[in-house]
Amino acid sequence: MDAKNVKLRLGKSSGFQWLIYVLAFACLVPLMAILFYIVQAGVTKINWHFLVNIPKPVGESGGGIANALVGSIIIILVSAVIAIPIGIMAGVYLSENRRGRLAYWVRLCTDILQGVPSIVIGIVAYFWLVRPWDLGFIHHKGGFSAISGSCALAIMMLPIIVRSTEETLKLLPDTLKEAALALGMPFHRVIFKVIVPVGISGILSGVMLSVARITGETAPLLFTAFGNPYLSVNIAKPMQSLPLLIYNYATSPYQDWLNLAWGASLILLIWVLFLNILTKVITRKWKVQL
Amino acid sequence: MITRSDLPLRVINSSPQAIAKAKARARRSFRQIRTENVFRRSLMIMGLLMIVLVLGICLTLAMQSRLSISTLGAKYLWSKVWDPVQDVYGAWPFLLGTLLTSFLALIISIPFSISVAIFLGEYHPKGWLPNFLKNAVELIAAVPSVIYGFWGLAVLVPIVRSFESSIGVAPVGVGIFTSSLILAVMVIPYAASLGRSMISLVPSHLKEAAYALGATRWEVVRSVILPYTKSGLFAGILLSLGRALGETMAVTMVIGNTSDIPKSIFAPGNTMASVIANQFTEADKPVYLSALIELGLVLFLVTVVINLIGKKIIDRFTNE
Numbered sequence: 001m002d003a004k005n006v007k008l009r010l011g012k013s014s015g016f017q018w019l020i021y022v023l024a025f026a027c028l029v030p031l032m033a034i035l036f037y038i039v040q041a042g043v044t045k046i047n048w049h050f051l052v053n054i055p056k057p058v059g060e061s062g063g064g065i066a067n068a069l070v071g072s073i074i075i076i077l078v079s080a081v082i083a084i085p086i087g088i089m090a091g092v093y094l095s096e097n098r099r100g101r102l103a104y105w106v107r108l109c110t111d112i113l114q115g116v117p118s119i120v121i122g123i124v125a126y127f128w129l130v131r132p133w134d135l136g137f138i139h140h141k142g143g144f145s146a147i148s149g150s151c152a153l154a155i156m157m158l159p160i161i162v163r164s165t166e167e168t169l170k171l172l173p174d175t176l177k178e179a180a181l182a183l184g185m186p187f188h189r190v191i192f193k194v195i196v197p198v199g200i201s202g203i204l205s206g207v208m209l210s211v212a213r214i215t216g217e218t219a220p221l222l223f224t225a226f227g228n229p230y231l232s233v234n235i236a237k238p239m240q241s242l243p244l245l246i247y248n249y250a251t252s253p254y255q256d257w258l259n260l261a262w263g264a265s266l267i268l269l270i271w272v273l274f275l276n277i278l279t280k281v282i283t284r285k286w287k288v289q290l
Numbered sequence: 291m292i293t294r295s296d297l298p299l300r301v302i303n304s305s306p307q308a309i310a311k312a313k314a315r316a317r318r319s320f321r322q323i324r325t326e327n328v329f330r331r332s333l334m335i336m337g338l339l340m341i342v343l344v345l346g347i348c349l350t351l352a353m354q355s356r357l358s359i360s361t362l363g364a365k366y367l368w369s370k371v372w373d374p375v376q377d378v379y380g381a382w383p384f385l386l387g388t389l390l391t392s393f394l395a396l397i398i399s400i401p402f403s404i405s406v407a408i409f410l411g412e413y414h415p416k417g418w419l420p421n422f423l424k425n426a427v428e429l430i431a432a433v434p435s436v437i438y439g440f441w442g443l444a445v446l447v448p449i450v451r452s453f454e455s456s457i458g459v460a461p462v463g464v465g466i467f468t469s470s471l472i473l474a475v476m477v478i479p480y481a482a483s484l485g486r487s488m489i490s491l492v493p494s495h496l497k498e499a500a501y502a503l504g505a506t507r508w509e510v511v512r513s514v515i516l517p518y519t520k521s522g523l524f525a526g527i528l529l530s531l532g533r534a535l536g537e538t539m540a541v542t543m544v545i546g547n548t549s550d551i552p553k554s555i556f557a558p559g560n561t562m563a564s565v566i567a568n569q570f571t572e573a574d575k576p577v578y579l580s581a582l583i584e585l586g587l588v589l590f591l592v593t594v595v596i597n598l599i600g601k602k603i604i605d606r607f608t609n610e
Contacts, residue, residue: 009506009508009509010506012506012508013506013507013508013509014507014508015508016508016511017413017507017508019405020405020408020409020413021405021409021413023401023402023405023406024402024405024406024408024409024410024423025423026402027402027403027405027406027423027426027427027430027475027478027482028423028426028427030430030475031426031429031430031433031475033441033445034433034437034438034441037441037444037445038437038441041444086336086339089332089333089336089337090333090336090337090339090340092333093333093334093336093337094337096333097337102334102337102338103337105341106337106338106340106341108598109340109341109343109344110340111597111598111601112344112594112597112598113340113343113344114597115529115532115536115593115594115596115597116347116536116590116593116594117535117536117537117538117563117589117590117593118536118538119536119538119563119566119567119586119589120347120351120536120586120589120590121347122570123350123351123354123566123570123583123586124346124347124350124351126570127350127354128346128350155343158340158343159340162340186322186325186326187326187329187330188325188326188329191329212432213432215434216433216434216435216436216437217434218434218435218436218538218539219538219539219563219567222567222570222571223570223571243434243436243539246436246437246440247436247439247539247543250436250439250440250443250444250543251443251543261440262440265436265437265440268434268436268437269433269434269437272432272433272434273429273432276428276429276432280425
């Protein structure tokens with residue numbers, strides 16, 4: 001009877017083990033389905049013409065997504081320029097003050113910021129940076145501008161950069177900093193010439209992850225960068241971006257626009273995957289623990 | 291922080307050139323100290339900026355929703371009709387839609403994310419296949435939500451539609467159920483990666499003790515690992531919930547966007563985030579706009595509370 005019982009328990013054990021294997025790998029099914037479908041649907045749409053033209057009006061076939069590509073690049077560059085220095089400095093502050101009262105609140109607020117839904121950041125950016133500029137004498141509609149979108153995205157980048165900077169710098173040995181200070185280096189030079197360069201791989205991977213995250217963000221741009229059917233490089237005016245274009249055209253009934261959206265999805269996906277894999281390679285090469 | 295009075299300045303050689311030289315040196319080092327203090331202060335200001343941002347978000351939302359709070363009152367949250375044309379605002383359909391999609395998504399995703407966590411944390415922590423699984427699951431979080439939405443619209447909606455007609459409900463395709471499916475996929479990584487790190491923290495002497503008593507592998511998982519990590523797993527699920535509540539684009543694209551109260555899980559509906567995304571730029575009346583922002587405020591507060599509870603649990607767990 002005991003032997004039978006043991007056999008039953010062992011059977012149950014391996015049964016559950018297999019169940020867990022199956023469920024764990026079942027997660028990959030939707031991911032693979034999405035990747036394959038996007039590649040299959042998008043790859044035929046992408047050609048040179050697609051990359052250098054702007055979308056045609058309804059009824060005309062062809063056209064491309066040049067405006068969205070240029071817009072995305074500009075918006076991301078501007079938000080990176082805003083977020084990277086602030087994020088790194090705040091991260092340095094947190095790693096220098098590990099136990100302070102203020103540092104505790106800063107850390108808490110960074111955590112909160114990381115969890116704020118992107119649509120809420122869009123609303124807030126609208127009231128901070130779009131509404132006040134909705135003046136009569138500016139020609140475009142409603143004060144929407146690429147720069148306000150960049151700021152909204154910068155707010156989303158900040159917590160990721162801050163936390164990765166802090167986590168990286170925390171792991172560095174204190175002796176490194178002490179040695180530099182003992183040589184009479186001023187504090188800011190110690191930070192910029194010793195601490196940050198040593199921790200650059202971790203900081204860099206945080207930056208790239210945050211760029212990967214904001215590249216696909218649509219919700220904060222709905223009320224800020226707003227979208228623009230034409231090519232624009234003026235950051236004070238509405239600008240198109242890849243996710244906005246996908247959102248607008250994916251929900252439209254025109255096949256030409258859907259085609260543009262598929263092509264744009266594939267480009268967006270490749271870019272995001274590229275950044276993520278690059279981050280993986282960097283963290284592995286430089287042995288960073290994130 | 292170093293100030294001028296902290297440093298005694300001593301000049302030994304009293305010739306005028308030496309004094310001038312020493313003064314210049316002192317000036318230089320005070321300049322350096324000043325730069326240093328400015329630098330330290332600017333680091334602090336950048337840190338403070340985080341607090342200012344969070345308070346600013348909170349205050350802006352509160353200020354802008356003041357109008358709707360004062361005119362519509364608290365019953366706004368459970369009034370059942372949303373009709374901006376008639377100036378009738380009730381948030382219940384969206385609250386219900388958000389709760390339904392998020393919890394349904396959680397229920398669907400939990401078995402999968404916990405399985406991934408157990409697989410990577412206990413059964414196979416090392417090796418190329420687990421590594422592949424881990425990276426792939428992280429990739430699920432990396433795919434932009436608008437792409438999930440587009441894929442859902444093109445692929446999932448027709449599948450759900452045929453499923454609905456086969457079980458005899460109105461074949462709409464879009465709706466709460468479809469959104470929950472998409473959300474379930476999207477939130478798997480959050481619970482899975484946290485659960486994995488929690489499970490790998492289980493002390494091996496506990497597991498070895500259970501094995502020594504003759505427990506099978508599954509019995510160790512069920513009566514040692516799961517009880518030990520249950521608060522951590524719960525925190526992971528909370529973080530998933532936080533993501534699911536705030537997720538906008540994918541849901542907006544497949545939920546159908548109607549302001550009616552969903553009658554079943556297959557009916558189209560709207561969530562708080564999706565109604566904001568859809569109607570914010572069309573809101574032409576101050577009360578309408580303010581009512582939408584109040585939804586944003588509710589969303590913000592709920593996600594903040596959920597995330598903070600989750601973080602607290604994780605901190606307690608990892609400090610023990």
